[in-house]
Amino acid sequence: MPIEVPWREVSAETLTNLIEEYVTRDGTDYGEQEVPLTTKVEQVRRLLEGGECKLMFDEATESVDLVMAS
Numbered sequence: 001m002p003i004e005v006p007w008r009e010v011s012a013e014t015l016t017n018l019i020e021e022y023v024t025r026d027g028t029d030y031g032e033q034e035v036p037l038t039t040k041v042e043q044v045r046r047l048l049e050g051g052e053c054k055l056m057f058d059e060a061t062e063s064v065d066l067v068m069a070s
Contacts, residue, residue, distance in 0.1 A: 002056040
């Protein structure tokens with residue numbers, strides 16, 4: 001069962017790397033318009049700051065994922 005990782009406790013560099021990996025995954029295309037990576041990262045960072053998104057760690061797969069809080 002995944003556990004929530006408090007994103008504020010993750011170093012800024014690591015958090016940016018996690019978000020960049022997330023927004024560049026297959027299936028995360030933003031549509032017809034090209035959106036710069038920095039914009040995508042800032043959008044996800046705002047979701048984390050607003051509590052709309054959570055950083056989760058899965059012990060079974062030893063992986064981290066970002067999920068919507070709802």
